[in-house]
Amino acid sequence: MSARVALSIDGRDVQVASGTTLREACQVVGIEIPTLCFNPNFSAANACRLCVVELEGARTLVPACSRRVESGMRIQTGSDRVRLSRRLVLELLGSSVDLSVAHELGELMQEYGARPERFADGEAATVQQPVKIDNELYVRDYSRCVLCYRCVQACGVEAQNTFAIWVSGRGFEARISTEYDAPLPDSACVYCGNCIEVCPTGALMFKSEFDLREAGTWDEGRQSTTTTICSYCGVGCSLDLVVQDNQIVRVNSPEGNDITLGNLCIKGRFGHQFVSGPKRRGR
């Protein structure tokens, strides 16, 4: 597939390979399209609609994350219409979801002049609900969930094939849930933590991080990240160990790694206590 497709983006002529998405074509000319639900390792979920751009002749805006280029397309990525939709998506989310630890969205809110508070009259519906703490490894705070579908994708055919969670309910009552909202230990969850890795808003969080935040001692300024290789099996997954006060507080897996694509298993993700264990040689 070497066919080239010519289109125009913000008035600039661009040629890209056919099959390219509009988001990728925009990157070619140096335009970053904001996204929320998009994850490069998964098929596009198309749910957040933050990435919409204006396609000349189309009745509605189109999602840049999934729409493929077509010859002769004329795209506007920053028109008033586009900016209004993006601002409203941010305001609708910000007024219904706790985005306090969703840093990237905070930056976008500033960029688009989003003021979620103008929808919040004290009675406006939100997704506020108690935090689910039902295991030692990670917590689920769906008050922070924007329903980007990424965790469902990570748990399902796009990565882990465990299928412990799915979207349940409908409309504003839709939630990420196990069957019958069962606690995680009763579900199919294998604690790979790949859902935490892809969660963009902190709705899924290491218990270690959650506890520090609750205690008010989570401090990113005191944290360092060490990239290393998992010591358990022969696959050799890359790990990013987030360390605060000489304790591992969170384990990430580089999203761009060709082998793991951001995925780990329970051992690599959570089995690091031996590093600071009392019987460790040399302690």
Added chain:
Amino acid sequence: MDVKLSGAAATDVERAAVATVLGPEPPQDGRVVRAGRAQREHRHLLLPALHALQDSVGWLSRGAVDHLAERLAVAPAEIYGVASFYHLLATEPQPALAVHVCDDVACRAAGAGALLGQLGEAARRSACLGLCDHGSAALVRRTGPAAERLDVAVAPVTAAQVAGFLRGDPPPELAAVDAPPPQAGDPGLRLLRRAAGKVITTVDGYEAAGGLAALRRALERGPDWVLAEVKSAGLVGRGGAAFPTARKWEAVLRAPSRPHYAVCNADESETGTFKDRLLLERDSFAVLESLVIAGFATGSEHGFVYVRDEYPLARARLQAAIEDLRQAGWLGASVGGAGFAFDVELRRGAGAYICGEETALFNSIEGRRGEPRNKPPFPVESGLFGQPTAVNNVETLVAVLEALQAGGSASSKLFCVSGPVLRPGVYEVEFGTTLQALIELAGGLQPGRRLQAVLLGGAAGSLVGPGRLGLQLSFEAARAAGLSLGSGAVVVIDQSLDLTEVVLRIARFFREESCGQCVPCRVGTVRQEEALRRLFSGRPLGSREDELVRLSEVAQVMRDASICGLGQTAAIAVQSALKELL
């Protein structure tokens, strides 16, 4: 796949219910694992199996879901996700008897306000049940062993009757809702020709009434003849989008990927719309004949009719007609002996307006949550099971039969007139008839009533004032006026109804029917309803102007950035009312 189960066991009744859909359970000898493709291929039977459980037990227990998970190799979490998507499936124990009372716009316009005020907690409020021409409507259901089950639509209904149903009184006979349209006897009827007569219950009776002639001609002359005839009749889809039918069919016919599918969208759920119900109930053979023609013209071997769950009579008559046609050789390995293989399956919705959106409908048939897909790709390329699919509305299919007649045309259209008119019902008129003439055809407003507004095209349509009565009812004229004929709903609203109540009901409708997949619609429909409540109660957030700006911005993001037509149209009626009427 490795399905983790909760350990809850299904009861014998639940296992038997599942077996009615999936067949007897394979023997378990502990050595052979039955999984893989053989199991996954039955995935599309998930919704029918959930219905079988719901019908016989009244809800979906954990044990039942685990049992289904095992039989279909679908994770319990996903089955729960599917089941909890549909309003008419329960994931918690429910009373066996349920009475769903319509509290939607058309019933209110017809005077259901008093009834709704008297309803107790025990009755469940429902969106439009598609019985708008009969006044206040209710759906009475009882789950349990087959002999005890009930599934009956009743209209008109009183509060006393509803209370009686809830105590176990049997619902009345069907006579009232199973009535011919008001134009019965008019020799000029075409789309309604058979529906206006006595209900046909056999293939022979259908043939005697001129049925199957179009299919015979099609089989003789080939798919290209069908396409040419449908094209020259200028037939466009009657589901709301007005897409040229021949163009759709031709695209599927020429699509290289096989197999192809032909689907009849009978999920009519648009507020104030009941024309498809009339055709499904009173002209079921015609709908099926045309679906076979659609299959023939698109190179399909398999067809589906997806009927909304709230139409029990339509489902019963269609199922009987399918079996009759199969018996008579008009469905099956060689349709009419012409060597063309085509069969049809009836599929039942489960209470979700969104499943009338074509791609949500595909997901629903496939046993998934009824969430719309992003387009493109369009169904003609990638539809049901990812294959090229022609999906057509019920009225469109009946109109195909007219188009295939010698000298046939597609110049008439069905409209559903409801509200305080003298003769509410389905009317067939020529395109270009004015709104005024249509309302007059329905006898005009009842004596002493004064027109306040018309909800044209349903919840996804527009609220227009008396100044628009001169509107010509054609796709082109409506478009030029910035309106849409939509589903053909014409809900007449008189001065006795508070228009803000209508607008709020429409806003709530979209809030309740949004699938929740995309942000603009999921949150936008909620914010729209909240802002309207504040506005109408005189407690705006900031000034009234602020509130109107907020509403118009929410309207714009829903229209511009939602995935599907539901979100894209969720603010049209509201905005039209705010601009023209309030």
